[in-house]
Amino acid sequence: MPDTTQFIEAIKKGYTFKGDSAKIGVGILNGQPVPDAEILLPLKTLNRHGLIAGATGTGKTKTLQVLAEVLSDNSVPVLLMDIKGDLSGLAAAGASNDKIKERYQHLRMEYQPISYPVELLSLSNEPGVRLRATVSEFGPVLLSKILGLNDTQAGLVAMIFKWCDDNQLPLLDLKDFIKVLQYVSDEGKAELEKAYGKISTTSTGTILRKVVELQQQGADPFFGEKSFEVEDLMRISDDGRGVISILRVTDLQDRPKLFSTFMLQLLAELYGSSPEEGDMDKPKLVLFIDEAHLIFQEASEALLQQIETIVKLIRSKGIGIFFCTQNPMDVPKDVLGQLGLKVQHALRAFTAADRKVIKQTAENYPETDFYKTDELLTQLGIGEAIITLLNEKGIPTPLAHVLLTSPRSRMDILTEQEIAALISGSKLIKKYNQEVDSESAYELLTAKLEEAAGLEAAEEAKKQAAKEAKANGSKKEEKTVLEKMLNSSAGRQATRTLTSTITRTLLGALGLGGRSSKKKSLW
Numbered sequence: 001m002p003d004t005t006q007f008i009e010a011i012k013k014g015y016t017f018k019g020d021s022a023k024i025g026v027g028i029l030n031g032q033p034v035p036d037a038e039i040l041l042p043l044k045t046l047n048r049h050g051l052i053a054g055a056t057g058t059g060k061t062k063t064l065q066v067l068a069e070v071l072s073d074n075s076v077p078v079l080l081m082d083i084k085g086d087l088s089g090l091a092a093a094g095a096s097n098d099k100i101k102e103r104y105q106h107l108r109m110e111y112q113p114i115s116y117p118v119e120l121l122s123l124s125n126e127p128g129v130r131l132r133a134t135v136s137e138f139g140p141v142l143l144s145k146i147l148g149l150n151d152t153q154a155g156l157v158a159m160i161f162k163w164c165d166d167n168q169l170p171l172l173d174l175k176d177f178i179k180v181l182q183y184v185s186d187e188g189k190a191e192l193e194k195a196y197g198k199i200s201t202t203s204t205g206t207i208l209r210k211v212v213e214l215q216q217q218g219a220d221p222f223f224g225e226k227s228f229e230v231e232d233l234m235r236i237s238d239d240g241r242g243v244i245s246i247l248r249v250t251d252l253q254d255r256p257k258l259f260s261t262f263m264l265q266l267l268a269e270l271y272g273s274s275p276e277e278g279d280m281d282k283p284k285l286v287l288f289i290d291e292a293h294l295i296f297q298e299a300s301e302a303l304l305q306q307i308e309t310i311v312k313l314i315r316s317k318g319i320g321i322f323f324c325t326q327n328p329m330d331v332p333k334d335v336l337g338q339l340g341l342k343v344q345h346a347l348r349a350f351t352a353a354d355r356k357v358i359k360q361t362a363e364n365y366p367e368t369d370f371y372k373t374d375e376l377l378t379q380l381g382i383g384e385a386i387i388t389l390l391n392e393k394g395i396p397t398p399l400a401h402v403l404l405t406s407p408r409s410r411m412d413i414l415t416e417q418e419i420a421a422l423i424s425g426s427k428l429i430k431k432y433n434q435e436v437d438s439e440s441a442y443e444l445l446t447a448k449l450e451e452a453a454g455l456e457a458a459e460e461a462k463k464q465a466a467k468e469a470k471a472n473g474s475k476k477e478e479k480t481v482l483e484k485m486l487n488s489s490a491g492r493q494a495t496r497t498l499t500s501t502i503t504r505t506l507l508g509a510l511g512l513g514g515r516s517s518k519k520k521s522l523w
Contacts, residue, residue, distance in 0.1 A: 054345020089410030091118035117237035277318035292323035346380035
């Protein structure tokens with residue numbers, strides 16, 4: 001049986017850090033909590049990203065909630081992707097019960113219920129601050145990756161963006177982009193080809209179908225104005241705590257392409273707009289993605305590469321990303337290798353495939369003399385996890401079986417009335433929830449086509465009028481010539497002759513015409 005004294009020494013040595021840290025639990029050895037084996041979380045390395053994994057019902061979401069509370073308490077803003085809709089309780093104080101009291105006795109901590117500064121966000125028409133981005137802000141490269149286009153099609157998208165920029169045609173929403181695609185496939189094809197080269201109608205048709213597919217997943221509300229400014233995710237409340245922004249995306253569970261579209265755009269925007277920070281004492285933002293497998297479920301190879309690249313680089317901007325999922329194998333290995341903090345809750349071994357996953361998961365953790373990791377993974381209780389993280393030098397800490405603290409905010413959702421009250425007090429609602437429909441490519445091209453159609457109709461009417469005028473002029477000329485002929489002396493003589501001839505013919509027919517013979521009767 002492992003020695004408790006050695007265990008405490010190993011934990012203290014591995015989990016003592018320079019700079020600010022927060023207690024998130026105590027180590028467990030031989031099935032019993034060890035209060036002196038405190039597990040601390042160093043704020044300095046939380047931009048090294050992390051993973052929270054485990055089977056359904058093992059406490060992943062509550063661990064996510066605890067980490068969000070710890071960060072907020074230390075003035076670090078947090079963004080939570082709430083897929084299941086069960087994180088809004090952070091805005092309300094929790095409630096004590098016998099189980100919580102017992103847990104906190106083992107932890108040698110005092111349970112103090114508290115509410116946190118929360119901002120509710122939404123990608124759709126659900127209650128909350130609306131998050132939007134314009135098509136132009138996506139740019140041709142990112143949009144092409146999201147649509148899964150080949151090099152030829154991506155080149156055409158880049159050409160379209162350049163043409164729109166050159167002609168002051170803003171691409172704000174998807175209807176703008178669709179209108180431009182339709183225009184360059186028909187009326188404007190010659191115009192573009194003259195300036196930029198040949199355009200394949202087949203390619204524009206393919207791009208259009210892929211945009212329609214994105215629309216069918218409900219992407220329209222996300223594209224448009226007013227664009228969300230990422231600086232509003234990095235706010236500190238009046239009492240000095242970090243604001244916890246909860247993006248409620250419960251309606252995106254069956255629309256993974258839209259979810260991955262939003263996530264990639266957000267990460268790209270965060271990376272592009274944030275300056276290099278180097279090593280900071282604590283992150284300036286930590287992003288938690290619940291049900292992270294939705295990002296990777298339908299992602300193309302190009303999209304996965306883009307996510308991997310951003311995850312690698314964004315840490316230098318002082319931003320940390322935590323993936324929360326049931327199976328650690330849901331996260332691509334190249335991304336998994338970038339995650340410094342690993343919190344593994346219990347896994348279930350119902351099938352041979354499950355046992356294989358458990359073995360692979362155990363191999364991803366540091367070796368330890370205190371546990372048999374593959375066996376421990378199936379024996380963890382609710383609110384327990386095995387944990388390892390990176391210290392300031394980038395060295396993994398000893399693997400620890402941990403009894404975690406419980407959330408101090410409510411471990412349940414807000415009521416509709418509480419949500420309405422929270423939203424009514426939001427400063428960002430007034431900033432972002434106004435409907436804006438600026439003049440953009442759709443309106444400008446529609447007006448251009450209508451003008452062209454009007455000019456064409458006017459030209460056709462002009463031609464028709466000229467044709468009719470010409471026809472009327474010919475008839476009038478013929479009439480004038482006839483009148484002149486009849487009014488001349490020759491014309492008058494011809495008229496008299498013709499009249500005389502007609503008269504004689506009629507009288508002859510009646511037996512009244514010609515000269516009479518005066519012959520006497522024989523009688």
